[in-house]
Amino acid sequence: MKQLSSAQVRQMYLDFFKEKGHKIEPSASLVPVNDPTLLWINSGVATMKKYFDGSIAPENPRMTNSQKSIRTNDIENVGKTARHHTMFEMLGNFSIGDYFKKEAVNWAWEFLTSPQWLAFDPEKLFVTVYPEDKEAKRLWLEEVGLAENHVIELDENFWDIGAGPSGPCTEIFYDRGEEFNDVAEDDPENFPGGENERYLEIWNLVFSEFNHKADDTYEPLPNKNIDTGMGLERVVSIVQNAPTNFETDLFLPIIQEVEKISGKVAYGKDSTTDTSFKVIADHIRALSFAIGDGALPSNEGRGYVLRRLLRRAVMHGQKLGITDGFLYKLVPVVGKIMESYYPEVLEQREFIEKVIRTEENRFHETINEGLDILNQVVVELKEANEKTLNGQTIFKLYDTYGFPVELTEEIAEEAGFTVDHAGFEAEMNAQRERARAARSTEKSMDVQSGLLTDIKVESTYVGYDNLNVSSEVLVLIQEEALVDSLSSGQAQVMFAQTPFYAEMGGQVADKGVILDENNQLIAEVTDVKRAPNGQHLHQVTVHGTLTVGATYKLEVDFSNHNGILKNHTATHLLHKALKEVLGEHANQAGSLVTANYLRFDFTHFGQVTSEELKQMEQIVETKIWEAIPVVTVETDIDTAKGMGAMALFGEKYGKEVRVVNIGDWSIELCGGNHVKNTEAIGIFKITSESGIGAGVRRIEAVTGQEAYEFLQEKEQQVLEIAQIVKSTQLKDVVNKVEQLQQQLRELQKENEQLSSKLASQQAGDVFKDVKESNGISYIATQVAVKDMSQLRQLADQWKQKSVSEVLVLATANEDKVSLLVAASPEAIAKGVKAGDLIKAIAPKVGGGGGGRPDMAQAGGKNAAGIPEALTEVSNWLATK
Structure with a gap:
């Protein structure tokens, strides 16, 4: 060998x-x-x-x-x-x-x-x-x-x-x-x-x-x-x-680097620590490649997978004595191993390291959060005299916080608890079943059809230069069968040459009509797709007679096509502007170019600020004002790459490609349609920006007429605001609104002061009605205040006056009930906890709540239950 x-x-x-x-x-x-x-x-x-x-x-x-x-x-x-x-x-x-x-x-x-x-x-x-x-x-x-x-x-x-x-x-x-x-x-x-x-x-x-x-x-x-x-x-x-x-050259260099970082543990000495080395080596490979391909850690989908992998690796690093961020340091090792066939890891090293380092730091904070939760659970179990940590809690810590089961077990056992292994396994199996059920509903591969695959006729696209041509029908298909002629219904058609663009690369298909020699309507073209062998397959609604071998006039809807041109070229300008403003990592992750708007998805692991969006808009609009010629050349793929052409996400390119060059500023491989000069775009306006998934964001924008109409709509909205704030000049609208906001703040402050005075007046009456149950003094009454905030103000006054050991207040506003319970140190010493009392009375008003021993609150929707809730206070105290 x-x-x-x-x-x-x-x-x-x-x-x-x-x-x-x-x-x-x-x-x-x-x-x-x-x-x-x-x-x-x-x-x-x-x-x-x-x-x-x-x-x-x-x-x-x-x-x-x-x-x-x-x-x-x-x-x-x-x-x-x-x-x-x-x-x-x-x-x-x-x-x-x-x-x-x-x-x-x-x-x-x-x-x-x-x-x-x-x-x-x-x-x-x-x-x-x-x-x-x-x-x-x-x-x-x-x-x-x-x-x-x-x-x-x-x-x-x-x-x-x-x-x-x-x-x-x-x-x-x-x-x-x-x-x-x-x-x-x-x-x-x-x-x-x-x-x-x-x-x-x-x-x-x-x-x-x-x-x-x-x-x-x-x-x-x-x-x-x-x-x-x-x-x-x-x-x-x-x-x-x-x-x-793991002992091959695909993993061993990573393991050796982890040994150096640890400085405490060597590989091959103990099966337990060897497992940690292997997990880290495996997971950092997956993380490096997946992040390089545009996936980012998150709480859903593939982003959740990455977050889980990273957290497992970090926890195994802790078992090797590594307490600081270290995974990002392994990225260049992975890149070096795979460099001969996958140079992209080293090419994107800085970005991958940044994502991993940020996520590691975030997880160290999460570890502390998980420990706080686990410690709180331990306290509650001890108070309830429980001896077992249940499987649901173990699974939540594992699934939500990335807490390894063995770490949870170790902490629980140190605290004197047994661990519900069976319950945890049941939760794990339930998750696996959910995953399996989800996978089983997916259609993984279509059933093969030989009809379109066997059609090898040549069909040429001429729409880059001509939108109206005469062409012969080569193939007619209706209801999955070849026909020689048809006069109605839906059909698929192939022509010897066509001006209709087939949907591809995010650009939607052209629409238009098919006419006979007398300019009579024969069919409407509603969609165009690429057939398996590359021909343009026209989806048509037939009104006249279409016959194989006959020649017809093919006319693209110019207005619709012109809108597509503007939005497609604007997409290229936006792509370049994105990289200039956000960084080279902002790669296209899908797009849609229609006649009315454009949609651009891109990878970015942070928020996009309004200032950054403004910068992008200004860059694109500047390129439009500069009236830059849009030059398209056909060449081979190697020459295109030598020109610095950027390939679009998910596109497959043959040996011959089209390069769209906008002033040597934006150079992309693209088979779509574009304006001849950027000034033809007219206006460019971003209409929305949002996150749509794990590390993927979306910008929607409009150009030309749609951009003008969008700005007109915004201007009309400002005019309406001007009328409302009684401003005769548009330039004064902002000042008027700011003045109104200041007035509102002053009125709110005045209102709060009046409410506080009202609460104080009520307190004088409320604090007089002191009762006693089982040797514990208490006040339990309904008051007419607007919300929980004012209940807390009353509780503060009660605490200062020390008029009773327990305070229970209720208020109702429309369908909303608010309850507050406060307990003095003396009451707590007698076994009264505000959190326990609120849990006993809240169900009477159709709600629930909780809190600390000295203060608790609850909400409900049954105002009619307030008297019963207040009566229950005396009964509950009697048990103490």
């Missing part, structure tokens, strides 16, 4: 399949693009779904990649097992309707065993097959030459995710030798494919040949596909003869 680095193994795999005619696809972002069914890219095939379900036809039906992926289903096992990871790399080779089982099996064997490639010992390789897949078994036995006892039939070797492509699979296992045996010789799991450490699964080849239909029947796919995945970390552990994945 060859001695290779992880970078060499990765490149060797890609080189091997490139020699077999495969196109090397770059690793996609961990954050899925246009795929709401996935939280993360979780496999190599996840980015290939559009090819497998036939929605897009690939340039080359043979593809290979090394895809970074994240899975967090078994996060608790990371560090405890040899091979569980949150982020991992999947090496894959794929065939979309091209080669099938014969090539896939033989090439896998060649790559693993050939002296030119990995040179694994054939005797150490075993395979599993689906029992009904006789062809796969024959290939392994007859063509590869495996011995019968190296081929195992397993019923579970059938890949199926519900409706969509499915099929049998064959898995390849490597025998690591008897020294890795972790089960007995006669254990039923002691075989390739069983639950054991000796036989390591390294490669899974899926033969996607059936459509799993909604009625749970299976039919052959129009095109049979190959989807394979080989775990890089696992293969490298074999190549480098490492006991686990």
Whole structure:
């Protein structure tokens, strides 16, 4: 076996399949693009779904990649097992309707065993097959030459995710030798494919040949596909003869750096501390890559996953004696390891470090908050003479505050409590079930249709230069079937050439009409999409007769198209302005360009101030005033990058690209439509800015006529305000409003003073009515004040006068009831606690509350219950 680095193994795999005619696809972002069914890219095939379900036809039906992926289903096992990871790399080779089982099996064997490639010992390789897949078994036995006892039939070797492509699979296992045996010789799991450490699964080849239909029947796919995945970390552990994945060059440098930071603990000396090293090494890889791809820590979705990973790593760092922020220091180590294939980590090092450092600091504050909560729980349990910390509390601390269970257990046991393990596991299982149920409702992959995939006619887009052309109908589709002619209803049409832009890159499709030679309306174009093979597929409402082979006039709605032009170019200007004002990390995370407005989503982990929005507006408007020519050139991708062109988020670019250059200030790769000069945009106005998710914010803006109408509306609102404040000049409106606000503040202050006087007058009467129960003096009465604030004012006066040991006040305003209880030190010494008393009487007014022993308050909605609540005071005191 060859001695290779992880970078060499990765490149060797890609080189091997490139020699077999495969196109090397770059690793996609961990954050899925246009795929709401996935939280993360979780496999190599996840980015290939559009090819497998036939929605897009690939340039080359043979593809290979090394895809970074994240899975967090078994996060608790990371560090405890040899091979569980949150982020991992999947090496894959794929065939979309091209080669099938014969090539896939033989090439896998060649790559693993050939002296030119990995040179694994054939005797150490075993395979599993689906029992009904006789062809796969024959290939392994007859063509590869495996011995019968190296081929195992397993019923579970059938890949199926519900409706969509499915099929049998064959898995390849490597025998690591008897020294890795972790089960007995006669254990039923002691075989390739069983639950054991000796036989390591390294490669899974899926033969996607059936459509799993909604009625749970299976039919052959129009095109049979190959989807394979080989775990890089696992293969490298074999190549480098490492006991686990963590002793390879993918993780060991990180672990060694953590050793240096700790200065107290060494790796490989203790299984408990080794787990902490492994968790940290695993989690910092996932954090570095995910943040680099635009995900940010938060309390929801993928942001919550990152927050949880970071907090787990920080807590494991504390177990190694690391009490200060340290994870951010590991980012350059991760970047150096992965630099050969993923240079983006080092390129974005400063930003990634900043996010992690900020989140670490925030978590150290949260740890203290969690400890306060746990300590309060301990106090309450002791007061209630409880002996067990329940599972719900443990789970809340774990799930909400990132508190490891073992830390909670340690503190609880030191305080003399037992721990409800079963209750905690029940909460964990309930969470897993919720996650599984959510995943099961998602549609992961569409059922493949061969109709559009098989249409290979050429259709040319000419809308960059012409919005009115005559063109021949090449294809007519109605109700999923090809037709030669139609005269009504909805249909899909392909033309030899078209001026209609197909929705792409955030720009909506053009609308317009189809006319005959006499300019009579034949159809309305309501939408345009890209067909799998790239043609523009027009969705039309038919009013006349459309016939294949006939020629028609195609006219784009100019007014609608012109609005799209302005908003698209303004989007480019805004993107550049964003980076100048907020920083280079503010990357596009989606956009929408319509005729009426533009929407721009971007990554940013802080708030955007009104001053920053104003700066962006000024920058864009300045570029409009400068009347800069917008130059679009077609070139190859390498030349475009050399020009400094910025690629837009989620876009896929071919060899030939369009570069939109606005005065060498904004240079982007873009296939959309733009104005010829920035002055054509007219006016640019931001209408809103908001957060829409974990570290993603959204700006909406308008241009041209819509911007003018927006400003007109705002001016009208100011005019209306001017009338209300009786200002004859618009320039005086602000001063008038400020004067009114000052008057309001003065009136409020005067009102509060009067209310205080009223409360004092009432106090004179209230404090005279002192009663006694069980040797405890008290006042319990309803007063006519407006809110809880004035009840507290009365309580302050009561405290100063020392007229009784307990005070209970109630007030009602409309449907709202307020209760206040105060207890003197003497009352507390007799066993009276304000918080306990308020809990006893609040239900009488349909509410609840609580507080300290000396002061408590409650709210309710049943004013009729106030007399009963006040009567209950005497009864309750009698029990003390």
